[in-house]
Amino acid sequence: MTLVEEIEKLKKEKNAVILAHYYVNDDVQAIADYIGDSYYLAKVAVDLKESTIVFAGVSFMGESAKILNPDKTVLMPDITADCPMAHMADVERIRKVREEYEDVAVACYINSTAELKMHSDVCVTSANALKIVKELPNKNIYFIPDENLGRYIAEKVPEKNFIFNDGFCHVHKNITTDMIKHAKKRHPEAEVLVHPECTLDVLEMADYIGSTSGIIEHATSSDKKEFIIGTELGVLYQLEQKNPDKLFYSAGGAQICPNMKKVTLEKIRDCLRDGSGVVEVDDDKRERSLKPLKKMLELAAV
Numbered sequence: 385m386t387l388v389e390e391i392e393k394l395k396k397e398k399n400a401v402i403l404a405h406y407y408v409n410d411d412v413q414a415i416a417d418y419i420g421d422s423y424y425l426a427k428v429a430v431d432l433k434e435s436t437i438v439f440a441g442v443s444f445m446g447e448s449a450k451i452l453n454p455d456k457t458v459l460m461p462d463i464t465a466d467c468p469m470a471h472m473a474d475v476e477r478i479r480k481v482r483e484e485y486e487d488v489a490v491a492c493y494i495n496s497t498a499e500l501k502m503h504s505d506v507c508v509t510s511a512n513a514l515k516i517v518k519e520l521p522n523k524n525i526y527f528i529p530d531e532n533l534g535r536y537i538a539e540k541v542p543e544k545n546f547i548f549n550d551g552f553c554h555v556h557k558n559i560t561t562d563m564i565k566h567a568k569k570r571h572p573e574a575e576v577l578v579h580p581e582c583t584l585d586v587l588e589m590a591d592y593i594g595s596t597s598g599i600i601e602h603a604t605s606s607d608k609k610e611f612i613i614g615t616e617l618g619v620l621y622q623l624e625q626k627n628p629d630k631l632f633y634s635a636g637g638a639q640i641c642p643n644m645k646k647v648t649l650e651k652i653r654d655c656l657r658d659g660s661g662v663v664e665v666d667d668d669k670r671e672r673s674l675k676p677l678k679k680m681l682e683l684a685a686v
């Protein structure tokens with residue numbers, strides 16, 4: 385039996401479904417039941433009929449799936465696959481900001497620990513942050529943990545006052561304006577598509593800014609034939625599958641998230657077979673972090 389056949393068999397035996405983010409390895413995306421950006425995966429996780437969810441992604445994703453599905457078993461193929469940015473804010477500072485600004489709303493990027501979510505008012509993803517922040521009645525917004533996404537949204541909502549936090553994604557921060565300049569020189573016809581986790585100077589050079597699914601949708605519907613990609617290069621798998629006649633170039637650096645790449649087919653087989661990598665969230669944390677996640681799903685759907 386091949387590894388893929390083994391996984392299929394185990395999935396049936398264990399009544400399991402596989403969710404994967406666009407940044408995981410190509411062979412994992414190829415066998416996933418649902419592939420998407422963080423917003424899509426959170427939405428999908430709410431309506432699954434299977435009793436076990438295997439999350440091919442990083443820990444905040446598995447944790448969010450568990451918070452939304454307390455009665456299901458959620459398995460992470462590699463429990464050490466973690467997003468460093470998810471830890472780059474702190475509860476003490478949230479308390480201080482709440483004391484300082486009476487009407488503040490704490491908007492928490494979904495790339496965060498459950499601990500941070502439970503002290504926040506609403507979660508957002510790069511696909512829905514603008515819509516959600518606009519919907520909030522609060523004038524003051526404390527945006528955690530990602531400074532770059534926060535600053536990008538703040539520019540679009542000048543009527544609000546943003547308080548920033550200094551978190552960042554190392555993969556996107558490493559994409560520089562020099563890299564984009566060189567890539568444009570090499571490929572003058574190409575459109576530049578970037579993720580809002582990039583720094584503002586890089587965003588200023590882009591033809592399109594959006595979440596991973598936004599980037600894929602934009603390239604797929606565009607009349608252009610060439611694109612410079614300013615995000616993690618796992619998106620190339622879907623971009624090339626959907627657009628065999630188009631050309632995609634890396635912005636130039638090592639745009640690889642080592643944590644996303646920890647998820648392999650072998651580890652998916654092992655966690656299904658052994659029931660390993662179980663995600664646990666204690667009841668208090670789960671109940672309190674469910675509120676901002678639910679609020680995100682409600683406001684994004686309006």
Ligand code: 13P
Pocket residue numbers: 420421422423467495509510511553579581594595596597
């Ligand atoms: P999206 O898929 O929501 O664009 O998020 C990108 C990301 O960095 C996930 O870790």
Ligand code: SF4
Pocket residue numbers: 407442466467468469470495553554555556581616641642643644
């Ligand atoms: Fe975190 Fe960046 Fe990796 Fe996404 S790409 S999981 S934000 S380190």
